[in-house]
Amino acid sequence: ITGPEQVWVSDITYLGSRKNPSYLALITDAYSKKIVGYDVSNSLAVDGSVKALEMALNTRKYKQEPLIHHSDRGLQYCSNEYQDILSQHNITSSMTEKYDPYENAVAERVNGILKQEFSVAKSVKSLDLKKKLVEEAISIYNNIRPHLSNHMLTPKQMHQQNKLKMKQYKSKNLIEASFNEI
Numbered sequence: 001i002t003g004p005e006q007v008w009v010s011d012i013t014y015l016g017s018r019k020n021p022s023y024l025a026l027i028t029d030a031y032s033k034k035i036v037g038y039d040v041s042n043s044l045a046v047d048g049s050v051k052a053l054e055m056a057l058n059t060r061k062y063k064q065e066p067l068i069h070h071s072d073r074g075l076q077y078c079s080n081e082y083q084d085i086l087s088q089h090n091i092t093s094s095m096t097e098k099y100d101p102y103e104n105a106v107a108e109r110v111n112g113i114l115k116q117e118f119s120v121a122k123s124v125k126s127l128d129l130k131k132k133l134v135e136e137a138i139s140i141y142n143n144i145r146p147h148l149s150n151h152m153l154t155p156k157q158m159h160q161q162n163k164l165k166m167k168q169y170k171s172k173n174l175i176e177a178s179f180n181e182i
Contacts, residue, residue, distance in 0.1 A: 001030055001031045001166050002031075002162065002165070002166070003031055003162030004029050004031050004032050004034070004061075004062070004158075004159045004160075004162060005029060005031075005060060005061065005062045005065060005067055006030070006031060006065070006066070006067065006068065007029075007030040007031065007067070007068045007069075007070060008027050008028065008029060008030065008036065008056060008067065008068070008069050008070065009027070009028050009030050009070045009071070009104060009106045009107040010025070010026065010027045010028075010049070010052070010053075010069065010070070010071040010077060010107060011025075011026055011071065011072065011104060011107035011108060011110075011111055012024065012025045012026070012044065012048070012049065012074060012076065013026070013111040013114075013115065015040065015115075015120060015122075015130055015134070016122070016123070016124065016125075016130070017122075017123070020125050021042075022040055022041060022042050022127060022130055023040070023041055023042070023043065023044055023048060024038060024039070024040050024111075024114070024120070024134060025037075025038060025039045025040075025041075025048040025049045025051070025052040025076070026038050026052060026107065026110060026111065026114075027052050027053060027055075027056040027069075028106060028107055028110045029155070029159060030070070030106050030166075031158070031159075031162075031166050032150065032155045032156075032158035032159035033106065033110065033147055033149065033150060033155045033158065034142050034155035034156060034158070034159040035110065035138050035141060035142055035155070036055070036056040036059055036060070037051075037052040037053055037054070037055035037056030037057075037059070038052050038055065038134065038138060039051035039052040039055070040127070040130050040131045040134050041127075042127055044076070045076075046075070046076045046079045046081055046082060048076075049074075049076035049077065049082060050076075050081060050082060050085065053069075053082065053085055053086075054085075057085075057089060063089075066090075066092070067089075067090075067091045067092070068091070068092045068093075068094050069086055069091050069092065069093055069094065070094040070095070070096075070104065070107075071093075071094075071095055071096070071104065071107075072095065072096045072099060072103075072104050073095050073096060073099065077093075077095065078095075110141075113141065113145075114134075114137055114138070114141065117145075118137040118140070118141070120133055120134050120137045141155065142154065142155045142156050143155075143156050148167070149166075149167045150164075150167075151164050151167070
């Protein structure tokens, strides 16, 4: 990945508690770590993921460039409706082979940042208030919070350029494990 809008990663995470769950569907640019689409809903139905995808498509800058959409094998991403939208926009679909979170690490990391650093909607009951809190957290995340993986640029700053190489972190243990398998 050498620039923005070459690969998007998607995931859904829960917000709130078991007594009052809601779900956050996210689409993140893998290069810049910018959240380009999101939706908060009370359901895991495909509608939330589709709304997040539509938001991402509406803000896309490089519409003529090839784009890969990566996700886990969640039913929302496998649905005909979701796949049809990707196809209509000439976006290549990619999915994890297993349900291993390491195969969708960027998306999982963004989920973790929003939940751990921003504590998005942890004990809020109102869906409208959850939506406002998530919107505010994503604005701070995209526009103010620098990332070490972005050379200490914010996701917005990283997304606006394509000269810096994307940092990659490889675990020594994972590298050794892969050599041991050979």
